[in-house]
Amino acid sequence: MINFFQNKYAMSEKGAKDLLRSIIWTTLMNISFMLPIILSFKFLDEHMRYLLNDSGGAVSGSLYYVVMSAAFFIVMFILAYFQYDSAYTKIYEESARRRISLAETLRKLPLSFFSKKDIADLSSTIMEDATQIEMLFSHAVPQLYAAGLTVFIMGIMMFIYNWMLSLAVFWVVPVAVLVFYLSSKMQKRMHANIYYIKRDISDNIQEIIDSVHEIKSYNREEDYSIALNIKLDDYEKHMIKSELLIGTFINFSHVILTLGLPSVILAGAYLLSTGFVNIFTYLVFIVITARIYNPIMEAMNKLALLLFLGVRINRMKEMDAMPKQSGKSEFSPKNYDIKFKNVDFSYQDGVQTLKNVSFTAKQGDVTALVGPSGGGKSTAAKLCARFWDIDKGVITLGGEDISLVDPETLLNNFSIVFQDVTLFNSSIMENIRIGKKDASDEEVIQAARMAQCDEFVTKLPQGYGTPIGENGERLSGGERQRISIARAILKDAPIILLDEATASLDAENESKIQSALSELIKDKTVLVIAHRMRTVSGADEIVVIKDGTVAEAGTPLELKEKQGLFSSMLKAQYQ
Numbered sequence: 211m212i213n214f215f216q217n218k219y220a221m222s223e224k225g226a227k228d229l230l231r232s233i234i235w236t237t238l239m240n241i242s243f244m245l246p247i248i249l250s251f252k253f254l255d256e257h258m259r260y261l262l263n264d265s266g267g268a269v270s271g272s273l274y275y276v277v278m279s280a281a282f283f284i285v286m287f288i289l290a291y292f293q294y295d296s297a298y299t300k301i302y303e304e305s306a307r308r309r310i311s312l313a314e315t316l317r318k319l320p321l322s323f324f325s326k327k328d329i330a331d332l333s334s335t336i337m338e339d340a341t342q343i344e345m346l347f348s349h350a351v352p353q354l355y356a357a358g359l360t361v362f363i364m365g366i367m368m369f370i371y372n373w374m375l376s377l378a379v380f381w382v383v384p385v386a387v388l389v390f391y392l393s394s395k396m397q398k399r400m401h402a403n404i405y406y407i408k409r410d411i412s413d414n415i416q417e418i419i420d421s422v423h424e425i426k427s428y429n430r431e432e433d434y435s436i437a438l439n440i441k442l443d444d445y446e447k448h449m450i451k452s453e454l455l456i457g458t459f460i461n462f463s464h465v466i467l468t469l470g471l472p473s474v475i476l477a478g479a480y481l482l483s484t485g486f487v488n489i490f491t492y493l494v495f496i497v498i499t500a501r502i503y504n505p506i507m508e509a510m511n512k513l514a515l516l517l518f519l520g521v522r523i524n525r526m527k528e529m530d531a532m533p534k535q536s537g538k539s540e541f542s543p544k545n546y547d548i549k550f551k552n553v554d555f556s557y558q559d560g561v562q563t564l565k566n567v568s569f570t571a572k573q574g575d576v577t578a579l580v581g582p583s584g585g586g587k588s589t590a591a592k593l594c595a596r597f598w599d600i601d602k603g604v605i606t607l608g609g610e611d612i613s614l615v616d617p618e619t620l621l622n623n624f625s626i627v628f629q630d631v632t633l634f635n636s637s638i639m640e641n642i643r644i645g646k647k648d649a650s651d652e653e654v655i656q657a658a659r660m661a662q663c664d665e666f667v668t669k670l671p672q673g674y675g676t677p678i679g680e681n682g683e684r685l686s687g688g689e690r691q692r693i694s695i696a697r698a699i700l701k702d703a704p705i706i707l708l709d710e711a712t713a714s715l716d717a718e719n720e721s722k723i724q725s726a727l728s729e730l731i732k733d734k735t736v737l738v739i740a741h742r743m744r745t746v747s748g749a750d751e752i753v754v755i756k757d758g759t760v761a762e763a764g765t766p767l768e769l770k771e772k773q774g775l776f777s778s779m780l781k782a783q784y785q
């Protein structure tokens with residue numbers, strides 16, 4: 211059973227055990243609600259017999275009923291406590307574990323998972339799916355299983371007590387469940403559709419928010435809002451259809467269940483008149499029948515939500531099943547040479563981005579990757595920090611295969627400055643401190659000065675404490691890039707990846723930063739991706755990448771003399 215829950219609901223072992231406990235406690239609580247009824251009728255029965263015999267004096271055994279009532283009350287209270295604890299506290303604990311494990315999964319997923327389109331999907335999985343699953347596991351799943359179990363246990367007890375009346379009570383249950391079951395396939399399909407339409411809408415909204423500048427500048431607001439409205443209408447139609455469908459089936463099943471009571475009244479009246487049952491049994495069955503369907507009805511009301519559960523759990527399982535990056539967390543290479551040996555890589559199946567790429571970026575050297583746009587320079591640089599895993603060949607750092615090193619451990623060795631700088635909605639100080647989280651304010655300011663940030667920071671109202679808005683929206687491209695360089699300077703890692711690091715800077719700032727960078731890169735492995743030939747003039751080694759392959763490699767002088775691609779690019783740029 212534990213294994214079944216673990217597999218079906220993607221739960222931890224502890225969560226599955228707690229769910230089982232919750233089902234047991236809920237079943238016991240459901241059954242305990244019948245106890246006062248049985249006790250009352252037993253009391254009534256004895257009372258009636260006593261009155262009919264009319265022996266005079268007090269009713270014998272009254273104290274017994276008072277004590278039993280108090281005992282039942284305590285039992286019900288205890289059961290309700292454990293039921294609450296298992297269905298809420300424990301289930302919420304599992305939910306916390308589920309969220310933490312999702313976050314852990316995210317840490318281990320390769321970057322290929324985080325394409326732009328996945329961001330809305332991801333946040334919906336983490337926030338909405340996890341919340342919905344939490345709600346279902348506290349309010350619906352244990353209750354559903356417990357309803358089945360309660361009816362089963364009560365059914366056995368009642369059949370033993372009086373099978374004829376029990377037949378009248380229970381014939382409706384399989385019929386109602388069958389009606390619901392037959393419709394569930396259709397409902398599941400519908401709910402899956404709704405779920406995917408909803409995700410598509412979230413993606414669409416996310417895309418609009420991300421590209422709001424482009425949409426406005428190309429006057430495409432109307433096209434986007436028409437496309438979004440079509441999707442919203444579709445969502446509305448599906449929701450109405452689904453509500454109608456599920457409402458119809460739930461109500462139909464409820465109607466079938468309510469037929470149970472008249473069945474018992476009629477069958478009981480007949481059995482009473484023929485002497486097969488006494489009045490006490492008849493009345494007990496009527497009252498129990500009025501209550502026994504409640505857990506099933508309640509569970510059915512929640513089934514609509516439960517139908518969403520499968521889709522949501524599958525989404526989590528999918529995420530969990532994605533190939534994760536792992537590796538050793540202890541890593542101290544003997545040097546920081548990066549070596550590509552016959553590396554093949556593709557972002558998508560069938561489109562090879564790098565083919566048989568081999569080159570070495572030596573520690574203490576500046577290795578420049580140059581070549582035509584789209585050739586694969588940035589891809590090669592990102593692969594050596596294990597942003598993705600390669601398809602063939604090997605990339606080594608200090609002679610060790612990087613695919614065997616935990617990505618976070620590996621990244622500790624890299625200072626990276628990309629073209630597309632990501633900044634966080636906090637102060638400049640905190641944005642730079644990301645490079646080294648335990649850096650003092652003085653260290654941060656020192657790095658900022660080296661990266662020429664001082665010039666614009668001192669003009670800001672709160673200096674280094676100035677909030678810079680979502681992704682640094684209050685800063686210019688060059689200012690954002692300088693913050694990114696300051697981070698790299700602060701981190702002071704043994705390998706430096708510079709992807710057009712000084713592209714958005716004016717000539718004066720660029721030369722100042724170049725001199726700061728030349729201090730930073732001493733004795734380090736430096737991989738520079740550059741388009742402008744003057745950026746690479748000081749490089750020790752140049753690797754020309756064209757159409758995903760190494761077209762030529764050597765020192766600037768060697769390549770100039772070779773009169774190949776590098777030399778023609780050089781000429782073209784100076785012309």
Ligand SMILES: Nc1ncnc2c1ncn2[C@@H]1O[C@H](COP(=O)(O)OP(=O)(O)OP(=O)(O)O)[C@@H](O)[C@H]1O
Pocket residue numbers: 557558563581582583584585586587588589590
């Ligand atoms: N995340 C991605 N998913 C799919 N394809 C990608 C991705 N990133 C880059 N590519 C593709 O891989 C190829 C190489 O891109 P890459 O950015 O490495 O080239 P580049 O030489 O650095 O180009 P540029 O000089 O223009 O920056 C291109 O065809 C590009 O479209």
